[in-house]
Amino acid sequence: MSVESPLALFGGPKAVVDDDQSVFQWPIIDDTDERAILEVLHNRSMSGTDISRQFEEEFARWHAVKYALCHNNGTAALHGAMFGCEIGVGDEIIAPANTYWASFMPAFSLGATVVFADVDPETLTLDPAEVAARITDNTKAIVPVHSGGMPCDMDPLMELAQAHDLKVIEDVSHAHGGLYKGRMVGTIGDVGAMSIMSGKSLAAGEGGILITDDQRIYERALLFGHYARAGDITLPELTPYTQIGVPVGGYKYRMNQFSSAMARSQFAEYPQRMAEIQKAMNYFCDLLEEVPGVRGVRPAKDSGSTMGGWYAPGALYRPEELGGLPNTRFIEAVSAEGSHCGQGDGRCWHLHPALNDLDIYGHGQPTRLANAVRDVRQPRGSLPVTEGQAERSLRIPWFKRYSPQIIEQHAEAYRKVALHAADLL
Numbered sequence: 001m002s003v004e005s006p007l008a009l010f011g012g013p014k015a016v017v018d019d020d021q022s023v024f025q026w027p028i029i030d031d032t033d034e035r036a037i038l039e040v041l042h043n044r045s046m047s048g049t050d051i052s053r054q055f056e057e058e059f060a061r062w063h064a065v066k067y068a069l070c071h072n073n074g075t076a077a078l079h080g081a082m083f084g085c086e087i088g089v090g091d092e093i094i095a096p097a098n099t100y101w102a103s104f105m106p107a108f109s110l111g112a113t114v115v116f117a118d119v120d121p122e123t124l125t126l127d128p129a130e131v132a133a134r135i136t137d138n139t140k141a142i143v144p145v146h147s148g149g150m151p152c153d154m155d156p157l158m159e160l161a162q163a164h165d166l167k168v169i170e171d172v173s174h175a176h177g178g179l180y181k182g183r184m185v186g187t188i189g190d191v192g193a194m195s196i197m198s199g200k201s202l203a204a205g206e207g208g209i210l211i212t213d214d215q216r217i218y219e220r221a222l223l224f225g226h227y228a229r230a231g232d233i234t235l236p237e238l239t240p241y242t243q244i245g246v247p248v249g250g251y252k253y254r255m256n257q258f259s260s261a262m263a264r265s266q267f268a269e270y271p272q273r274m275a276e277i278q279k280a281m282n283y284f285c286d287l288l289e290e291v292p293g294v295r296g297v298r299p300a301k302d303s304g305s306t307m308g309g310w311y312a313p314g315a316l317y318r319p320e321e322l323g324g325l326p327n328t329r330f331i332e333a334v335s336a337e338g339s340h341c342g343q344g345d346g347r348c349w350h351l352h353p354a355l356n357d358l359d360i361y362g363h364g365q366p367t368r369l370a371n372a373v374r375d376v377r378q379p380r381g382s383l384p385v386t387e388g389q390a391e392r393s394l395r396i397p398w399f400k401r402y403s404p405q406i407i408e409q410h411a412e413a414y415r416k417v418a419l420h421a422a423d424l425l
């Protein structure tokens with residue numbers, strides 16, 4: 001397709017002629033998934049833990065960590081990880097504001113609060129200098145989120161944690177199997193927690209899992225929400241509370257074994273499928289390098305870092321390279337060409353009323369403040385990169401299959417629109 005042809009938005013031919021949606025379909029389901037789930041059904045073992053324990057063992061081995069613990073969703077895994085790290089009354093956790101709410105919201109029910117730090121404009125993940133500036137005597141933990149698959153810059157974050165005696169809870173929900181300088185994400189901080197719900201790159205229906213090398217974090221997470229596994233708890237400080245078995249959090253976080261059976265069958269194929277996603281997405285991002293104003297968010301090639309299953313992939317959008325073209329107009333034109341394109345993550349949790357005004361537990365003041373020992377609210381303007389992210393980034397197609405011809409057509413859609421930017425102004 002030549003760039004001389006008019007934009008599809010103006011009646012020209014579409015850049016994407018091969019409308020094969022199977023390259024996007026996820027998760028890939030085959031009869032091993034069916035058999036695994038039917039076996040749980042016929043054994044009536046939905047509420048057991050034998051299959052979940054097998055998955056935990058496999059998942060822990062893959063990460064070379066001592067412990068893994070299944071949860072009924074990623075939110076629960078993060079909640080368990082926070083309790084595991086002893087986050088409690090008056091504590092502050094530092095998280096990005098451009099994430100899914102479960103990265104920080106469970107802290108409220110532990111009596112803690114959240115302070116948001118801005119993200120780096122190139123990686124869209126936590127900016128370590130920003131985190132450093134937000135640390136106080138009340139800070140207890142940092143929650144790096146490997147957003148859109150992009151590994152956070154963990155080295156400086158770990159240095160900060162060490163210097164200030166903080167826990168690090170990695171939210172790996174977008175980056176299963178990703179590497180940071182050759183190390184698996186989720187294994188660098190004190191604990192990794194992640195979602196494995198159907199939309200994520202490792203997809204088990206509904207589910208979550210926590211991984212750690214820290215026995216105390218693992219056993220505290222067991223005590224918090226896994227009453228039926230109280231027998232696994234061995235630390236003397238915890239065993240007095242394990243008789244009969246009560247989840248001290250008051251939550252029941254056991255995974256349904258339909259999910260752990262599917263987690264196992266999906267996981268068996270995951271490394272190969274992830275490799276194919278990486279090949280496809282890297283190819284697409286290589287082609288994007290020819291497109292002015294747009295650049296895929298991914299680590300440098302020789303960094304030893306990778307994007308895992310590349311969940312919710314994004315690109316930086318620089319309107320100044322396109323004569324000031326707003327990305328809403330760019331998106332409209334790329335969509336007309338038959339490709340996928342959307343605005344980047346515009347979440348700004350620091351501005352949300354539930355974090356500023358809402359008294360969730362009847363403290364007589366907003367919970368975010370009631371749980372804090374100082375005013376932790378952050379007005380508009382306090383996180384400029386996060387606040388500009390919707391306009392300065394894009395959601396790009398998430399290819400699951402390496403199909404060069406189709407990938408090239410999608411890249412051509414982006415290139416054609418960028419080269420016609422003047423027509424769109």
Ligand SMILES: *Cc1c(COP(=O)(O)O)cnc(C)c1O
Nearest residue numbers: 073074075100102103173195197
């Ligand atoms: C999906 C997600 C979660 C929560 O997982 P659920 O399984 O939906 O509870 C947590 N953090 C991030 C960043 C997510 O994207």
